[in-house]
Amino acid sequence: MTAIQQPHPAQAAVTPLVEVRGLHTYYGESHVLHGIDLTLLPGETLSLLGRNGMGKTTTLKSILAFVPPRRGEVSIKGQSTAKRRPWQLVRQGIGYVPEGRGIFPGISVREHLIMAARPNERGQSPWTLERVLDTFPRLGQRIHHDGSLLSGGEQQMLSIGRALTTNPDLIILDEATEGLAPLIRDEIWKIIREIKASGIASIIVDKNIDNLLEVADRHVLLVKGEVVFSGDSRGLREDPSMLETHLGVA
């Protein structure tokens, strides 16, 4: 049931942003990831697919060392993540938009957008506060509000906006459209396309396959902590049974 496409030979020379080899992760005794492999090149958009509980969030947390893998290798920009702390990995240019958004109660929208703001590793700051507020006008209107009192969609925008203020080379979006009204979802997808167009790579976990097929360059499909498909949208469309069996999409 495996259908792994080899990366294009021309891409092999580029240092991947993220490279994961044979990742095994446990929560205590429970073995959740069984040898995950994935590669993300600069500027690339990757979707991480799979039903509930298949290990998508755990994969992201293992990459960021929040849940350090027991076996396997993760490297970010060619540097092994072993023995390093999440904040050090994030500092290599990763904007993390976690499941549940990670908005801090009691902290205003403006404070969220300045607390972690920093230039990228090359000393550039394309995502100024002004640009983030231009991208999310709703946040500008609520600039002094407590972040946790915003609507779900606004909180999601705040979480993405906050990640952008760190001027990342890669943004990780875990269920960024979960629980939002369709119109707000469309707004988030529009922003995801803008982020992609600006050259930032992304790893996206989302339930909305249609949008992912359109936006993502490549897909990795997880079943019970194993990769059962890795390839581009065309490959995934050509194998509809894959989506049907593993995602319940007809």
Added chain:
Amino acid sequence: MDLAFFSVQLLNGLQYGLLLFLIASGLTLIFGIMGIINLAHGAMYMIGAYLVYDLTFRLGSFWLAILAAIPVAIALGLIIERLFLDTLYKRDHLYQVLLTFGLILVLNEAQRIIWGGDVHSVPVPELFSGRIQLTDNLQYSHYRLFVMGVCLALAGVIYWVIRHTRLGIIIRAGAVNRDMVEGLGINVRTLFTLIFSVGVALTAFAGMIAAPLTSIAPGMGDSILITCFVVVVIGGIGSIKGAFWGAILIGMAETFGSVLIPSLASMVIYLIMAAVLLVKPRGLFA
């Protein structure tokens, strides 16, 4: 009770409350952000008082003693955090409680070895030895007013840092969700070291400026620790504002309790804590 007496008690309660705030602010931040229940916090208050007692006689000046004692207190905080706590963050609370309880024993024993079991005192510094005539029949000690002023100024600085600086945003965010703060690329370990040593230094400093007002005795940190835990719980864990108002409330309650209802005095603060928790289970400002 006449008005003059009442006013003096009011000032005493305020002064005691402000001192409690210095101790409780460190306790609440260490607890709220680092998740560490620092039982040794009270012992650091004691160490502060003994350091000033010792150095005042060695250096011949209360002020020089304070100047010399502050770096010692900060260094002690750094050593405890780096050497002992660092290995325990990933462990269960029980390990931290055991470790910091062990630290109380070690610090108390060190105090006994260095300074002995006698009760000591430090004279009120010359500069503030006078009394101010507030009304015809009401005087108040300059030194107590000075202590209030210093505590208020420090409270103002702490408030400003927490409310208006990036460090303050990070501290407040860390009290809610440490992992998310780390997920934004912020070095939480350095933040912990900073908070622990500043928290411990504030407590020791409270002991230093309280030295001329109290008897310096073995175990003096133990009872203040309990009082400060009551303050933290009343104010809400991790909340500086809560620590401030909780400290003022408890400072007043202990002061008035001991003059108005001496038989119940030792219970008053717990009754207040119970009452607050009934109405607001997570504290006033959580």
